[in-house]
Each structure stands twice: as C-alpha cells, then as structure tokens.
Amino acid sequence: MAAEKRSRPPRQKKERIPRQEMPVRPPEERIRDFNEVACGFTEELALTEAKRCLQCPTHPCVGGCPVSIDIPGFIHLVTEGDFIGAAHKIKETNLLPAVCGRVCPQEEQCEQVCVVAKIDKPVGIGRLERFVADYEREQGAVELPEIAPPSGKKVAVVGSGPSGITVAYELLQAGHQVTIFEALHTLGGVLVYGIPEFRLPKSIVAAEIETIKKMGAEIKLDMLIGKTRTIDQLMEEDGFDAVFIGTGAGLPMFLNIPGENLNGISSANEFLTRVNLMKAYREEYVTPVKVGKRVAVIGAGNVAMDAARSAKRVGGEDTEVSIIYRRARDQMPARAEEIHHAEEEGIIFNLLTNPVRFIGDDKNNVQQVECIKMELGEPDESGRRRPIPIEGSEHIIPADTVIVALGTRPRRFIAETTPDLKTSKWGTFLADEETGKTTKKGVFAGGDIVTGSATVIKAMGAGRAAAKAINEYLAGS
Amino acid sequence: MYKIVKKKVLAPKITRFTVEAPEVARARKPGQFVVIRAEETGERVPLTIVDSDSEKGTIDVIVQEAGFSTHDICCFQEGDAFLDVLGPLGKPTHIENFGTVVCIGGGVGIAVLYPIAKGLKEAGNTVITINGARNKELVILEEELEKVSDELIITTDDGSYGIKGFGSTVLQGLIDEGRKIDFVVAIGPTIMMKVVAEVTRPYKIPTIASLNAIMIDGTGMCGVCRVTVGDEVKFACVDGPEFDAHLVNFDEQIAKHHYYDHEQACQMEKIIAAAEQERS
Numbered sequence A: 001m002a003a004e005k006r007s008r009p010p011r012q013k014k015e016r017i018p019r020q021e022m023p024v025r026p027p028e029e030r031i032r033d034f035n036e037v038a039c040g041f042t043e044e045l046a047l048t049e050a051k052r053c054l055q056c057p058t059h060p061c062v063g064g065c066p067v068s069i070d071i072p073g074f075i076h077l078v079t080e081g082d083f084i085g086a087a088h089k090i091k092e093t094n095l096l097p098a099v100c101g102r103v104c105p106q107e108e109q110c111e112q113v114c115v116v117a118k119i120d121k122p123v124g125i126g127r128l129e130r131f132v133a134d135y136e137r138e139q140g141a142v143e144l145p146e147i148a149p150p151s152g153k154k155v156a157v158v159g160s161g162p163s164g165i166t167v168a169y170e171l172l173q174a175g176h177q178v179t180i181f182e183a184l185h186t187l188g189g190v191l192v193y194g195i196p197e198f199r200l201p202k203s204i205v206a207a208e209i210e211t212i213k214k215m216g217a218e219i220k221l222d223m224l225i226g227k228t229r230t231i232d233q234l235m236e237e238d239g240f241d242a243v244f245i246g247t248g249a250g251l252p253m254f255l256n257i258p259g260e261n262l263n264g265i266s267s268a269n270e271f272l273t274r275v276n277l278m279k280a281y282r283e284e285y286v287t288p289v290k291v292g293k294r295v296a297v298i299g300a301g302n303v304a305m306d307a308a309r310s311a312k313r314v315g316g317e318d319t320e321v322s323i324i325y326r327r328a329r330d331q332m333p334a335r336a337e338e339i340h341h342a343e344e345e346g347i348i349f350n351l352l353t354n355p356v357r358f359i360g361d362d363k364n365n366v367q368q369v370e371c372i373k374m375e376l377g378e379p380d381e382s383g384r385r386r387p388i389p390i391e392g393s394e395h396i397i398p399a400d401t402v403i404v405a406l407g408t409r410p411r412r413f414i415a416e417t418t419p420d421l422k423t424s425k426w427g428t429f430l431a432d433e434e435t436g437k438t439t440k441k442g443v444f445a446g447g448d449i450v451t452g453s454a455t456v457i458k459a460m461g462a463g464r465a466a467a468k469a470i471n472e473y474l475a476g477s
Numbered sequence B: 001m002y003k004i005v006k007k008k009v010l011a012p013k014i015t016r017f018t019v020e021a022p023e024v025a026r027a028r029k030p031g032q033f034v035v036i037r038a039e040e041t042g043e044r045v046p047l048t049i050v051d052s053d054s055e056k057g058t059i060d061v062i063v064q065e066a067g068f069s070t071h072d073i074c075c076f077q078e079g080d081a082f083l084d085v086l087g088p089l090g091k092p093t094h095i096e097n098f099g100t101v102v103c104i105g106g107g108v109g110i111a112v113l114y115p116i117a118k119g120l121k122e123a124g125n126t127v128i129t130i131n132g133a134r135n136k137e138l139v140i141l142e143e144e145l146e147k148v149s150d151e152l153i154i155t156t157d158d159g160s161y162g163i164k165g166f167g168s169t170v171l172q173g174l175i176d177e178g179r180k181i182d183f184v185v186a187i188g189p190t191i192m193m194k195v196v197a198e199v200t201r202p203y204k205i206p207t208i209a210s211l212n213a214i215m216i217d218g219t220g221m222c223g224v225c226r227v228t229v230g231d232e233v234k235f236a237c238v239d240g241p242e243f244d245a246h247l248v249n250f251d252e253q254i255a256k257h258h259y260y261d262h263e264q265a266c267q268m269e270k271i272i273a274a275a276e277q278e279r280s
C-alpha cells in the first residue's frame, strides 16, 4: 500500500518584521544647530520592534552586554506596553539607559550576538533601551531604588564619569556613605565634556545623574585628587574606608610633528570642551571657540567624528571640514553610524593620508597641513595592515583650523602622589579585571583609567564589578 | 560656592579678593594657582594664589582687568560668591637657598611674584626685588614686598615713581655693577620675561619665568596651554607654570595670546554697550 501522500497544509508563514529604523533629522537641517540628530522611536515603532525579539531561552544578547541587562525581560514588557516597567527592569543593572541607548556600540555588543542577526538584522536593543528610558523620564516616573540600612562605612569615588557614577549608585544602594570627588565643575566625565549635545543631550545626562544625588551621594566638585587632596589623605585623615578611582584617560596625545604649536591647532579635547562643557556655541556663554573656513581633523575614531561634526555646526554651512586619516576606510575605528552621519553632513574623508608638518603665516596662525600619501603594507600587531608612506607623495592641504584627535592617556596626578599604586608604562592603573583591585589595599579602579580609552558601557561594567568587590571588602573589614 | 570675605581695590583695575576655599588653602604652596569660574556663563580663569590662611580657610588672589572675564570677576562684591574655585594647580616653585636672588616682576605679575619672594626669603636667600609698573598708580604690594626683600627697587615706565624705565634695565645694571646674582625669577608680561631671559642668558644666571599661558581646565586635559621648552612640548598647567626662561619659546606664547583678540574685543564691546545703556 502506497503511503498516501498527503499534501501538508501550507505552513502559516509568519511575516517577518523588518528592523525598524529610527527617525533622524535631515542633514541640511541638523547641521544648523546642536539639537539631537536621532529622534528616537515612537510608541508604535517600539512596539513593532519589540515583537522581533524571539525571547530565546539562551538569550546570548545578555552576555554581550557588559552590564548584563535582562534584555528579553525588558523587551517582553515593551511588547505588553509596560514601558515604565521595562525601564525599571533595565535600571536593575544599568543606571544610565538613556545614555547607553544612545552611545553604546550596540553593533559590537548585545546586538552582534542577537539570534535574529543570523537570519536578518538584529533586534534594535539599543533603540528600545533609549525609548523606554526616555519614556520613563518624560513621564516623570523615575523611581529611586531601595536603599539598604546605613552600613556605617564611607567610600570615596574619584571621578564622575560612567564608571564612578555606577560605583556610587551600587554602593549607595548597599547603604554606604558615598562622596564623589570631581575635578571639573560638572558631573559626568566624558559624557558632559566630550560627547556632543547633538548625540547626547546634556539634560539627559543630568537627569540620569540626579538619581545618585537623590540617593544621598555627597558631591564635591572642583576637587582634583592628587592636588587638592591625595588618596592617602582621604584614607588616613578623612576617614574613608575604601576608594574607587574612575578618573578616565583625559590627557590628549599629539602628533609631535613640526608646527603643531601654531595657533588654530587644538586637541579634540580642547575643541569639544570649549563647545560642550563651556557651551561656546551658545551666545550667553563667554568662552570663545574659533572655526575657520577649512577645518582638518586628524584621526578617524568616534572622537574625530564628534569633533568634525561639531566643527561643521560651529563654522556654518560654508565651512569645509575634512578628516585626515593614515589608514583606509574599513580601518576607521569610529562606529559605522557615526561615519555615516558625518558623510551625510558633508564631512570629507582624506584617507591613506598622514600629516608631516603644519605651516603657519606671519601671525603664527596655521594655514596648511603638509601630508604624505600612504599605502597599506603587512599587518601589524593590531592585525591591521600597516600604513607605509609613499615616497615623493607630499602634498598640501589648506587648513586654518586643525583638530588633533589621536586618543588620550591617563593623567598622572594620582599615580605621582600615591607611590604604592602601580601603573603600566602608559600610565594606566594595574587593577584586577574582575574586581578592580589595585596594588594598594582598599583602593579600587575601573574604566578608562585601567583599560585606556574604551566605551561608556565598559566603564560601567567595570564600575559594577568594582562595587561588588568593594562591598565584599567592606563586609570583611 | 566660594564666598568672597574681603575685596580691596589696590590700583585702577587691580583688585585683591580674599575667598573662602578651605581645601585649597590647606594644600597650596607658593607658585601655585587656582582656576576661578565666577558664574555659570563665565570662562575658567587661572589666577595665582597670592597668599592663604589655612586656619581661616581662605586664599587671596589679585586680579587685573585684562579683558571680559577678569572685568566680570572684579565686579563681584564682598559677600558674593564665585561659583567654582579649583586648585591648587601647577607645580609649586622650587625653593631653596640659592644665595642672592633677583625677583623681577611687571604689572600684575608682581602678585604672582610676591608669594615666591616670600618663600625665597624664608629659605634664607638674599632677595632683591624689582617691582615694575607703568606708572605710580599701578604700583602694587609695595609694603608686602618691602617686608620680604633685602632690597626693593621700584621702576615706572613714565618715571612717576622710583626709577624711570624698565626693570630689565635695572637688572642689567646690577649685573654690570658686578653684583653676584645666583638666581632670577621673572614674572610679568610675556615680552618682559623674554627680555629678562636675554639679559641673564650671556651670564648663564639660572632664570625662571612663570608663564601666563591661555588655559581652560588647568588639569592637563585640553592641551591649550602647550608651550615649547627647549625641544619639548609641555603643558603649562601641569608641568609649569614656571619654566627655565632660557629654554621657553616666548614668541610662540606671544602669538598665542593674540589668537582670540577678535572674540575678546567683541565681548568687551558688549560690556561697553551695556555700561552706556545703563548711563542713558
């Protein structure tokens, strides 16, 4: 008997939902101001995007997030329309979701390992995170976490970047008394002086930081530890039981080529500090910022993109801004999205080009950058093909403003005044990755001061790990 | 907030403030400075700590109105408060017993010079101070300097007080007289420090200058205060403000001071316009 060949009913093929794009303001409009470029999801877009999550039992996305946010958990709440519940879920492990949702390199972290990415574009985890955090804040529904009874212990947190803020948040929850020491006049570290307003509005950073103030953190601004007070004084004279150091990597690197001290040549830190921290783009603020007609930005990381796009906004439409980078396009370290936005805004890319000297006029103002063409040779230690100068290819690029964005290193105030804190030859603190323990008892460190320039969320991850270790240390002391 | 407990106008456009800043007062050493941000919209302005009282928790600064921000600071009154005072910044002056030292200051540089002269005197040096000003009205800290100097010479550009002429000429005179000078500290307008460096160079008299580089943060983060010293680039706020005057590229510093002239002039125009409006 021949098996009856039954035709199977056609499988109900679920329409696959495409990844929802986040609305973005058109380039010609956004280069006229410093308002945010990306507008965020609407409720509808968020609901649709959330449906793309498969709620997989193995949820690899969680492992891809340095602070292990319960991603399927919060996305599930979004599908139910409980946006505030979703925000609270995220805040169990991440104090700054509105920040991370905006600046995290999601494509290399949570979204890279998302199961959906195997067949389609990954779930827009970052966009959803941003949406629920914004929703919570706009609804005024920000809740303070529960705080344990006072432990009687005092902890000093040095530096108020993402790592320091995270440590403070966790330790306050555990009932410890926390004092934050910050050298600048505003809390937030790179989030306030580096990353520009159009990518991360400062009011959002302030709102997220407000939580730790409400939780009772004592804030001491204008305190440069290593100068105003030393680590030893904090521990021996001021009665702190433990110290966390999250002072970042704030020292700008230069090319060290002739003419680099001419007027009009600044580090990206200087340029961005003038614009962001000192709000030079706003009429009522007096700090000057100057952008000529031709701007050259040296480097191609996130910082270079931020500097280039800020320069375009300060200089105006007829200001020509170019990136000068010694390697090739696919070696640029900036996030793809940032490069894309920069291109849309008319930033020019001079790739495989390396500056050799700067040339000024009789007033010592920079006028030209002499560059040399590069070609790619064998791969170097970083695995990238090494750029080699092409002999005789020197040429001139006119520039009346130059911004050098070559990366940063830690400053040495603390290392110099705390001899038992050991550092590497680059000035980063030697600290245990899992616990943030340094070579000095009771002193922990994390973020860029340990890793060198990295990311916001890695700094926060390090902060969480250190807070856990500090809690254990304090329990045992 | 950092309360102003005392304000005193020393000379036209030169004002002394005593400000509550206990942490700074406790930590500061001669030669160090603070960065003051007077109000939310203000610039961060570097100013030398002239004196301090760690018991009262106060520091003194002397401000000369050079442009918009220093003018703004000088408008603050006793009882008001500055929004931010950060410090002490920079390396303290290296003080030891050199023997005979000449402290030569010009203009408001005298304010910066005073704590250093005091420190040098306390360390046992014979201190000759040359206090230069444009005219009699602008001579400041005469009494204080008198106390810490073995010899105080005052010069004015117009001869209205003391010796007529520049301090650097007096210094040259001392050298020509064959006075033994072991160390020179020069603080004042960049051009004056440059001239002093040229005076002492042929005699190889160790000379330091305190640079008034343009600064923003004052903590080594922005690099605007870069200065070429010999064949090295240093940050004045971290590695200075004092450097070997024979190695500093003063011309580069002078050029830097003119870079924002236009923007500063625009700010000043605003003040003048506001003042005129008030008058009418």
Ligand SMILES: Cc1cc2nc3c(=O)[nH]c(=O)nc-3n(C[C@H](O)[C@H](O)[C@H](O)COP(=O)(O)OP(=O)(O)OC[C@H]3O[C@@H](n4cnc5c(N)ncnc54)[C@H](O)[C@@H]3O)c2cc1C
Residues within 6 Å of the ligand: A103, A104, A105, A158, A159, A160, A161, A162, A163, A164, A181, A182, A183, A184, A187, A188, A189, A190, A191, A194, A195, A196, A223, A224, A225, A226, A246, A247, A248, A249, A250, A272, A302, A303, A306, A411, A413, A414, A446, A447, A448, A449, A453, A454, A455, A456, A457, A459
């Ligand atoms: C322009 C720019 C753009 C960036 N864009 C991105 C991005 O899109 N996504 C991303 O993930 N990362 C980005 N990064 C990197 C990211 O901002 C950093 O990795 C992160 O902020 C590091 O955090 P942190 O807590 O270690 O230190 P920081 O954020 O550097 O904070 C350190 C704080 O400590 C203070 N401090 C320093 N020394 C002392 C002292 N001695 N005493 C007291 N206080 C002190 C500083 O003033 C500062 O406030 C960017 C960085 C820059 C500069």
Ligand SMILES: Cc1cc2nc3c(=O)[nH]c(=O)nc-3n(C[C@H](O)[C@H](O)[C@H](O)COP(=O)(O)OP(=O)(O)OC[C@H]3O[C@@H](n4cnc5c(N)ncnc54)[C@H](O)[C@@H]3O)c2cc1C
Residues within 6 Å of the ligand: B033, B043, B045, B046, B047, B048, B049, B061, B062, B063, B064, B065, B066, B067, B068, B069, B070, B071, B108, B111, B112, B211, B212, B213, B214, B215, B241, B256, B257, B258, B259, B260, B261, B264
């Ligand atoms: C370490 C240090 C210590 C200082 N100590 C004192 C002090 O004790 N008393 C005092 O009155 N001043 C001091 N200065 C100088 C003071 O900081 C400047 O005069 C002030 O920043 C000028 O600001 P402004 O807005 O009023 O003038 P601006 O409008 O900015 O400038 C007016 C003129 O001053 C020049 N200028 C700008 N910035 C500086 C600067 N940082 N230093 C010198 N000239 C500048 C400009 O080129 C311009 O020609 C010090 C500077 C440094 C770096």
Ligand code: SF4
Residues within 6 Å of the ligand: A064, A065, A066, A067, A068, A069, A071, A094, A100, A101, A104, A105, A106, A109, A110, A111, A125, A126, A129, A457
């Ligand atoms: S914090 Fe960053 S890595 Fe973690 S889930 Fe959010 S976007 Fe992804």
Ligand code: SF4
Residues within 6 Å of the ligand: A052, A053, A054, A055, A056, A059, A060, A061, A062, A071, A072, A113, A114, A115, A116, A123, A125
């Ligand atoms: S891996 Fe992707 S699909 Fe799976 S739970 Fe995480 S976000 Fe959802």
Ligand code: FES
Residues within 6 Å of the ligand: B214, B215, B216, B217, B218, B219, B220, B221, B222, B223, B224, B225, B226, B235, B236, B237, B238
């Ligand atoms: S003032 Fe910014 S580095 Fe010196």
